[in-house]
Amino acid sequence: MKQKVTIYRAFERFWHWTQAVLIFLLAATGFEIHGSFEFFGYRNAVTYHNAAAYAFMVLIIFAIFWHLTTGEWKQYLPTAKHLRAQADYYLFGIFKNAPHPTRKTVLSKLNPLQRLTYFGLKIIIIPVMVFSGLLYMFYRYPQAGGVVGLRLESIRLIAVLHTAGAYLLMAFIIIHLYLITTGATLTSNLKAMITGYEEIEESQSDTAESEVQNG
Amino acid sequence: MKKIVIVLVLIGLSVISAISLLKTGEVRPTRVSELKSQFLEKATARVDHSKFPILQIKAASPRDLTAACLSCHNKTAQEVMQSNHWNWERPEYIAGRGIVYLGKKNVLNNFCIGVDGNEGTCARCHIGFGMRSARTFSYTDSTNIDCLVCHDNTETYAKAPEKGGAPEPVLDLNYIAGRVGSPKRSNCGVCHFYGGGGNNVKHGDLEEALFEPTRDIDIHMAVDGVNLSCIDCHTTERHVISGKMYSLSSMNRNRSHCESCHGEAPHADNILNKHMLKVACQTCHIPIYAKAHATKTHWDWSTAGRLRDGKPYEINDADGNHIYLSTKGSFQWGKNLKPDYIWFNGTAGHYLLGDVIADTSRPILLNTLNGSYHDPDAKIVPVKTHNARQPYDPAHRMLIKAKLYAEEKGQGALWVDFDWHKAAEKGMQALGLPFSGEIAFIRTQMHWRINHMVSGKDQAVACTECHTRADGRLANLTDFYLPGRDRNLLVETAGISLLWISLAGVLLHGSIRIAASRRNSKRG
Structure with a gap:
């Protein structure tokens, strides 16, 4: 039996899509500032990049608040359980039409690889980007009364x-965009992130039963 | 829960938009508009000098006229006689050397090399009369002061060539003295625009186009703009004029700064203001110099002295610039030049007469402008680089200051006798320096700060003229990380490889999935 359930709530979807837009904008403007190409014009790229950065930080604050108050943060705790099975699925099972080794439920909507990846993003990559970005923006030469305590001699490291x-984020996006297509159907993941709903196996049935049904 | 979050988001957004709305609602006159109204009001004379009886008595000589000036301005001579316009030197502290007296009197450049021994012609730009030798000139005789060269407001006063600073004999000194006033652009320009022996030869940003410039030449002095005179920026207190050139100066003092009027944060755009910590105003606002006439970029003394049929000759280019003179050698010129850029902290060192050249394989920097990225006082400034080949003594490894000028033949002056050997011998002898009898030519370089020919924001240097991968204006300043120009090779290579690997990986994975699903559906 399949059932229509809310996987992603309104805030989550708002957060996800706003974040998506902001990251694309940050990437496009950021790599223009980096000198990779010209598109917006250098001065505009800096303005947009800074504006998007502020918007992104506001969004992060709301997201942290939401995750803490709803307890959803637990969804991102990495687990070794079924990690191997999930990797095996992407490397082999997926080509044989094998079922997903883990089941998406409201209480556990991320598979073990997703948990690990998103945990890494949230704990390492995003903080590194936010803090290096803030230092980049507010970086002053120590004598000008800026970041005195840091004694940064140069912007190079930042x-x-x-x-x-x-x-790393760009590589994540490439893979992330592709993995959208690896849901129950080609578009079910995308639909879920747009509408919030996904048809998933009834939560009453246990894993073994559902595997049998799928087979 | 959902509603609370949405409400919070909406509150946050409305606070942000309210702040931005209130911010733009604020209207006040900009600093520039205040400055414009301040400087458009031109001062009118408070005194009519022509009514003073003492100035109506026919002046028998320029010295008599000076005495007449000083009879009223009876403390002014002391001020003038302490100025470097008068003394042609001032005490300067140079790191590693201590305090030295530097000025036109004794510092070498790579144009006409040096004043010493050539005062007969050079003193045309001294604010005094009768300087036949900078060593024997009486710096304490106040009647030697030439008041009119700076204070003539009739534009008729002129010094005679090769008369040690005396004026043309035909002038009506009483007429001029009756119409004196604060120095105008013409007073300063008559010397400062022609340094090095001709219009714009030396500076590149100071030339006769600045007598009556348009806004395209200089936004401050433009006759169709605020029409500033030199002393509006080079503010003067008791004949001490602010601003100086680091061809002669060494210390960070008594400078003239854009910030004195414009403040430390003159842009509406804060990102531009942030640049001002490390970038001088001139760097962006003087995108090109030598806008109206060419300036000398290279001077090769080694070819001087050639004669045609026993006579000196000259060759000019299509614009009338000398490209060869028997007296001075060969020249290269440039117009509408992009400046070079260096770090500068306000202090400079100099090659001084008698210094032994440590390394003769490289060009000698006659004036070293100090500074680096890590120097908290240093900013990036635009300079004109002037290269030359000039005479030196390979045995003593010293630059030679040859005797160039004399009134008549047989005194060993290069410009009269065209004999390098005699000129070098005479010149070094006069300085009390050794001369081995050998003359070679060595490459020398000077950096002249570019401060004039300022452009407004519409013509200022754009971001990507520096923030660019290749051939940017700051390509030579490599001691710091410049966004848009610099990259870490490892991160760049690894990053781009990672992107390609990721792309290849998903394409491969996707293709296998498509192939597999086709096979499965056939079987199915």
């Missing part, structure tokens, strides 16, 4: 870290 993080 800029290089920020760039490295940007490349």
